[in-house]
Amino acid sequence: MHRLAANVLLPLHPKKVLNSKWTAVKPQSKEKHFVVVSLVEPDVTGAPLVAVILEAVYSKRQQEVPWRSLQDATQWRQGWR
Numbered sequence: 001m002h003r004l005a006a007n008v009l010l011p012l013h014p015k016k017v018l019n020s021k022w023t024a025v026k027p028q029s030k031e032k033h034f035v036v037v038s039l040v041e042p043d044v045t046g047a048p049l050v051a052v053i054l055e056a057v058y059s060k061r062q063q064e065v066p067w068r069s070l071q072d073a074t075q076w077r078q079g080w081r
């Protein structure tokens with residue numbers, strides 16, 4: 001298994017991100033596992049996806065993050081680990 005450099009962007013398609021599972025690299029307040037529960041669509045039709053709403057499995061707290069931040073391996077890992 002190869003390790004990726006911390007700044008390498010992982011391929012991620014915006015249409016497949018809804019309901020995907022994520023693990024925070026640096027959990028806070030026992031919130032480690034998250035699910036994408038909603039997509040924040042742009043005001044202009046046809047424009048790229050703006051952000052996603054993540055829900056913490058532990059607390060059910062929701063937060064909005066730019067969807068491309070999920071590609072940052074220093075912040076997120078795809079799946080639950």
